[in-house]
Amino acid sequence: MAQLHFELDEREAKDMxxxxxxxxxxxxxxxxxxxxxxxxxxxxxxxxxLEVVLRRLDGILAGQAPAP
Numbered sequence: 001m002a003q004l005h006f007e008l009d010e011r012e013a014k015d016m017x018x019x020x021x022x023x024x025x026x027x028x029x030x031x032x033x034x035x036x037x038x039x040x041x042x043x044x045x046x047x048x049x050l051e052v053v054l055r056r057l058d059g060i061l062a063g064q065a066p067a068p
Contacts, residue, residue, distance in 0.1 A: 010061070017057045024050055 031043045
């Protein structure tokens with residue numbers, strides 16, 4: 001898969017982190033309430049990917065090198 005890169009200033013990164021955190025809360029709530037196995041699998045995989053992005057943002061905002 002190709003890697004995409006873009007720049008955010010600190011305020012944008014904080015806003016992105018907040019938006020991503022809110023979305024993850026909603027997705028986790030949705031995961032708890034769905035009985036559709038395919039949709040559950042999709043949600044789990046998406047949540048895992050977004051959690052990686054969130055950890056990377058946290059690392060960047062803390063002044064660390066981005067995590068892989």
